[in-house]
Amino acid sequence: MADFIKNIIGGSKSPDTPVQSADSDFADFADAPSPAPVPFETVPGGANLAAPTDRPYTKWYNIHERYSLSEFRAEGIILVVIVFIFTLHYVGTKLNRAKARAWIKAHAPVLTSEFAVVGFSGTPEQDPEKLLKAKSLFEYATYATGRQNVAFMDVKLSLKKRFNPVMTFLETALSFFFDSFGAPEDSAELVLYPFDGKEAQIVPAMPGATELRSKDSKSSFDGFVWAIVNKDKMKQLREERYDLSITFTKDNKKLPVWATVMSESAEVTETLLTNELASAIEKAGDLLDYIIITDQPVDKPKKMDETIPRKRLYLRYRLPSSNDYDNLAPLLSYFVRISDHLVSSAHFRPEILRKIKAVRDENINQIQKAAEEEKAEERQAERDRARKAKRDAELNALDAKAQKKYLEKEREKGLRKSAKRQTVRA
Numbered sequence: 001m002a003d004f005i006k007n008i009i010g011g012s013k014s015p016d017t018p019v020q021s022a023d024s025d026f027a028d029f030a031d032a033p034s035p036a037p038v039p040f041e042t043v044p045g046g047a048n049l050a051a052p053t054d055r056p057y058t059k060w061y062n063i064h065e066r067y068s069l070s071e072f073r074a075e076g077i078i079l080v081v082i083v084f085i086f087t088l089h090y091v092g093t094k095l096n097r098a099k100a101r102a103w104i105k106a107h108a109p110v111l112t113s114e115f116a117v118v119g120f121s122g123t124p125e126q127d128p129e130k131l132l133k134a135k136s137l138f139e140y141a142t143y144a145t146g147r148q149n150v151a152f153m154d155v156k157l158s159l160k161k162r163f164n165p166v167m168t169f170l171e172t173a174l175s176f177f178f179d180s181f182g183a184p185e186d187s188a189e190l191v192l193y194p195f196d197g198k199e200a201q202i203v204p205a206m207p208g209a210t211e212l213r214s215k216d217s218k219s220s221f222d223g224f225v226w227a228i229v230n231k232d233k234m235k236q237l238r239e240e241r242y243d244l245s246i247t248f249t250k251d252n253k254k255l256p257v258w259a260t261v262m263s264e265s266a267e268v269t270e271t272l273l274t275n276e277l278a279s280a281i282e283k284a285g286d287l288l289d290y291i292i293i294t295d296q297p298v299d300k301p302k303k304m305d306e307t308i309p310r311k312r313l314y315l316r317y318r319l320p321s322s323n324d325y326d327n328l329a330p331l332l333s334y335f336v337r338i339s340d341h342l343v344s345s346a347h348f349r350p351e352i353l354r355k356i357k358a359v360r361d362e363n364i365n366q367i368q369k370a371a372e373e374e375k376a377e378e379r380q381a382e383r384d385r386a387r388k389a390k391r392d393a394e395l396n397a398l399d400a401k402a403q404k405k406y407l408e409k410e411r412e413k414g415l416r417k418s419a420k421r422q423t424v425r426a
Contacts, residue, residue, distance in 0.1 A: 088163065088165060089163045092137075092162030092163030092164070092165075093137055093162075093163045096137060096138055096159045096160075096162055099159060099319065099323065100132055100134070100140040100157055101128075101129055101132070102323040102325075103157060103323075103325065104131055104132045104142065105128045106323075106325035106326075106328075107329060107332055108128035110336070111142075112124075114147055114333075114336045115145060115146050115147050115150075115153070115336075116145070116147065117144065117146045118131050118142065118143070119131040119132075119133075119142055120143055132157075137161070137163055138158065138159045138160065138161050138162075138163075139156065139158055140156075140159070141154070141156050142155045143155070149340055149342075150193070150194055150195065150339050151194065151198075152193055153190060153191065153336070154190070154191045154193075155188065155189075156188070156189045156191075157186075157187075157188050157319075158186070158187050158188075158189070160185065160186055161184065168184050171183070171184050172184060179236070185318050186318060186319035186321075187289070187316060187317065187318050187319060188316070188317060188319060189314070189315070189316045190316070190332070191312060191313070192312065192313040192314075192315075192336070193313075194219060194221075194312075194313065194339050194342070194343075195219040196219060196220050196221070199219065218343075219339075220343070221311075221342045221346035222346050222347055222348050223309045224264055224265070224294075224295065224346075224348075224356050225243045225244065225246060225247050225262075225263070225264050225292075225294045225295065225296055226261075226262070226263045226264070226269065226292075226293045227244060227261070227262040227263070227291060227294075228255065228260070228261055228273070228277075228281065228288075228291045229244075229259070229260060229262055229289070229290040229291075229292075230258060230259060230286060230289050230290065231258055231259065231260055232286075233289050233290060234249065234260060237262075237290060240298075241292075241298050242297060243292070243294040243295075243297065244262055244292070244294075245300075246296070246359050247263055247264050248264075249261070250263070250266075250269075252269065252273060254273055254278040255273075255278060255281060255282075256282055256286075258286045259281060261273065264355070265348070265356060267349070267352050268346075268348065271345050271348070272338075272342075272345075276334060277291075277334055277338075279330075280333075283327045283330055283331070284327055284328050284330075285327065287317045287318045287319075288317045288331065289316040289318065290314065290315075290316055291313075291314070291315050291335065292313070292314040292315075293311075293338075293342070294312060295309035295310065296360070300363075301367060302367065302370075303367065304364070304367060304368070313335070313339065315332070315335045317331070394406070395407075
């Protein structure tokens with residue numbers, strides 16, 4: 001108690017030596033001296049690291065001496081492949097464009113002389129190259145209108161994919177093993193749509209145009225299917241086109257040996273196969289694939305709306321590799337003018353028309369029968385759904401005992417029907 005009072009009033013003094021801590025874990029460090037800074041010393045044989053100095057020049061900073069071309073071999077191969085692909089793409093595109101230009105330059109005089117407007121500009125164009133439009137790198141198209149007996153004509157050029165040799169090689173290889181894959185080829189396909197007496201519906205009315213139209217300017221003609229095809233394409237066309245499947249094939253002495261006639265009537269052939277057409281086909285050679293005059297659809301009709309006759313004229317031929325169209329230009333010229341021959345001569349005897357109409361009526365009857373069967377199935381399905389809904393409603397209205405009795409009665413009824421069917425079959 002006396003010591004406590006002395007501490008309060010300051011009567012006692014602190015001892016000169018520090019009191020030892022009860023924690024003995026750090027006793028070994030109690031008397032350790034404080035660390036002193038170590039003076040900086042220069043590195044022997046080197047520069048002072050504390051201050052910048054002039055480093056001697058070394059080849060480490062020359063990138064051409066640091067690396068060699070062998071280290072970039074993979075990048076070089078990739079770059080060469082990219083340049084090669086782009087070169088093929090550029091050259092192939094240029095070749096296709098040159099081939100399309102050669103075709104339009106050779107046929108522009110015929111098109112511009114037969115039609116008032118050629119091309120998609122809607123105005124007469126003098127530059128042949130502007131008459132053609134590129135739809136893709138291998139497809140080109142043009143359009144022609146403004147001619148008597150012809151509403152308009154579409155032209156499509158389908159060229160080889162020269163910008164993609166790999167795809168061309170694969171298509172060529174597949175054509176050897178599968179008939180469904182055609183070999184790549186350059187071709188021109190023309191589709192001509194005649195007025196067929198519908199000028200008033202197609203051509204917009206203009207003041208004074210009615211007076212200018214003659215009463216005898218009807219452009220209608222009888223409907224039929226007639227074609228001249230290359231024998232190499234005959235089987236494929238008969239399988240792919242419904243309109244040609246209803247014709248019969250017969251050779252004609254006016255045609256070369258590689259061509260044949262597909263017609264619905266011999267009288268139609270006598271009317272359409274003129275000496276001028278035969279001469280144009282002979283000049284064109286076996287590059288011609290087909291000339292088709294038809295009023296039936298390409299695909300087999302499955303609905304009544306698809307059986308409505310729509311008259312069209314088709315011409316397809318392969319393009320020569322030499323880009324020489326002197327032998328093909330007469331064929332195109334006659335194809336455009338064949339609509340005039342149809343209007344003036346394609347009017348046949350009633351017996352011929354009844355024979356042609358019989359084939360179409362047979363197909364229409366098949367479509368009607370299929371449509372009636374489909375409607376009958378729909379009505380039966382509707383009755384089955386109504387009967388099932390009525391049964392479910394009656395079954396839900398009963399209690400458990402009545403439901404069991406109802407199901408047993410239904411099962412017995414089904415067994416009696418099955419037994420009756422077996423008895424009838426026996």
